[in-house]
Amino acid sequence: MKFIKDYLFPRLVQYLLVVFCGITAVFFIPRIAGQDPVLEMIAQIQVQGGSLDPTAVESLMKSLEELYGLKGSLFEQYITMWKRVFTLDFGPSLFQFPTPVSDLLRIYLPWTMGLFITSTLLSWILGNLLGGISGYFSQKRWSKVLDAIIMVIRPIPHYVFGILLLILFAYVWPLFPVGGLVLGRRTAFNLDFVLRVLHYSFLPALTLVILGGASWFQQMKLLVQNVKREDFIQYAQAGGVKERLIISRYVLPNAMLPQITQLTLALGQVFSGVLIVEMVFSYPGMGLLLYRGVTRGDYNLVMGITTLSILTIATAVLVLDLIYPLLDPRIRHR
């Protein structure tokens, strides 16, 4: 009971407050940015040569406002927005009208999840494993060489690294495609299609795994070097505990805790996608979708993606807070 009153309840209130403020901010920010989706559409029609007199423009604007669900005062739109949040129906995308936002999420989310979750987990495992071992054996020659390589790779921007891989493996040695998601073939669950998706996703994934892994590696190495200096490790070493056991039972589990927190937060960002990598490899992910929504003043699309993103990250943090005692025996809910 005390746990609920003193810990769970305040955390739940905090959670709801974060979600409320985040979604409210997302509602207002695009509307004060000065970009009007209705005017964007009018500009598009005018550039195409559509000839409209002032009355026709007014009438078209009214029709578009109605179609886009932008009728009414700002407050009325705000209330409508909350209704949409509760039903998870964000209406049509304005820039990709009349496609519903939910359809776009359905199409793009699996692609992002496939690439983002796989590469995040892979880079996390590899980075932490190598970083942990390298940190423990930091005086060894191979560890120093590995550290130097990682130090060179780590600061390279995703865009530059992606282009580098693209030039090397899609042009100099043309093993991978430069874009064109499974060109000329519809989605199908057969070996050919799966192979092609792997083929197409390989370079974007490699970019994320190498750069992400390098980052995890450096963090883990530092953590392990700190943990290694702790009394209990030195006591274990002095006590003749086998090195493999010291690493796997004492060093890594202790150094892993902050990494687990960061992994949870990183996975929560799945809805934001990996914009730069998606752009370089023409990959159909959430990052590109959100970017297009922001640049075209697509309120509904931005709202849909960011709401889900806020909900996911806030929930992930809440769940992590609640299960932390399971991961770290030093922490207990009292």
Next chain:
Amino acid sequence: MQCKRLVLTFMVLGLVLVVSFSALAQLPPEIPREETLIVDQLTGRVGTPSNFNLWAGWRWQDRGIQQLLLEPLWTVDYATGEIIPGLAAELPIYNEDFTQMTINLRQGVYWSDDVPLTADDVVFTIDLHTRIAGLPYHGPMAEFVEKTEKIDDYTVVVTLKTPSSRFHTHFLDRWGCLRIMPKHIFEKAEDPLTFEFNPPVACGPYILYDYDPAGFWTLWERREDWERTPTGMLFGEPQPKYVLFQAFESEEGRILAQLRHELDMAQHTLEGLRVVLDRSDTARGWRKEWPWVVNIDPCITGILFNTMVEPYNLREVRWALVLAIDIVDYMAVAFDLMAPVSSLHLPPVPAYKEAFFVPTEEWLQEFELDMGNGEKFKPYDSEIPQKIAEAAKERGFPVPEDPVLIQELFGMGWWKYAPDVAEKLLEKNGFTRGEDGKWRLPDGSLWKISIVSDPSPVHHHFRNATAAAEQWRKFGIDATVNATEAFNSLVLNGEFSVASQWPAAEPWGAGVDLSRTFDPWHSRLLTPIGQTVALGPGGGARWCDPRLDEIIEKMEAIDPFAEIETTRLLGIEGLKVLVEEMPTIPTYGYCGPVAWDEYYWTNYPGAENPYTQPYQHWPNLKYMLPFLQPKESH
């Protein structure tokens, strides 16, 4: 030992993976690359991949819908200066008082589902648009059409509520128009606004083969009965059996695809074009030699003033800003000296040079500005192209010596760089220069210009904005560029002072009718700041002039097809008014950095043989395809 075995296993697996990947062909086996034309999609990834109903709004029509699937009644070809009748058998016929327009349809055209295309389709399309308010072409149809009658299967008469000699332009395709709907499909649609038109039926030479649900590609297949389409009847069999439209999210991807011969036609940035031409043995530009780029585009780029905002309401201030520009320097910054300048509010394309630029040359040379105190100044400089050529030579570019070619590359002439005259004009209007060399407005405050622009650094709007800001800063004005995503909204609502946008609406691109350029400036369309401007490019200047009103009204009262010379002379008069008033500054003609790969296909419409317009995103691509030739070695 165990570790070594593990490493070996991984290496073998990796090798197998690499070998299997390298064996994967780009296209499915049933789509032979040598029979497929692959083109870059200008507007990027399709946001509505399953939706082909372009009548209901923006549906990424350049994914092949306008180029391959649909044929309009008429199409503009700005390369030849002609109007091509497509579904129509001939140009529109107006009655004497322009209250009726007759459309004679081409006989023998069929939709791809074997239904003949007849007057019923035309009547249905116009009727539907007069009734449904959400359709983008509802405005003009509801405004003008009183009734649409089918005279026989191939003749339609549209009766207009008010006389209009330009009603046909709503059906004239120049990257957009009201196209004819298949009645037998749309009459069954519950709501034409939400109807997806998928699978679409074609009256053009290709049908949909497949598309990417994520919008990165659309694949089209040539109709077996291509000869029952206007393209087939007019120009013969389109050569590629398949046409694939592919979107790239990065310039680098587009470049690499073209270098790998996986992209036949693309529009790059200027820098991208240079890389492709430098690295590929089979790629070419529109012009085979420097400056390579398409310079016959029917768009004019430049600077837009909001003439409802002080001090841009003053003609002499606008002119002072023109004379503060050193156009040679400007062109070097804006487009590396590779585009033709234009002193008129028209793109300097060959047909317009002959009809408008050459006939106004003498007037331009005699045109004077009043500097005050009885002083006059002739601002026109016909030597500008030569000066740009000299500057280009200094940069090491292979500039031709032939004066005709120099005019073709760099335009006819522009305005003198005369900061002293600009200074006098400003002082005449109460402006002062402070001790710091910066200009002050008549009220004594610092003159700041924030040029609103498209945020893309490769867009001509941004290039113009950067060049203009630099010139005006040099002159002593605190000028900056405000590159913002809200660019369109700000310009349409008049919430800007100076913008870099099309300084005039593109003319039709064929014939000598400049109504499309002048119309946005008729006083009846003038709207106050805060209210959306009715007609786009040019209209954002919120400017009008009684002389131009009169010219527009005279143009409305004549048949542009029957009274060609009168139409042309009225065009010249209108252009003179625009020069005198300078509501916007035209700088240079839009240039397209197009690259074509001749690895699989040849005979593109380059500068040496411009049989049609050169872009893959224009509707006229269908009229280019019968002329492409497959490379024999493939």
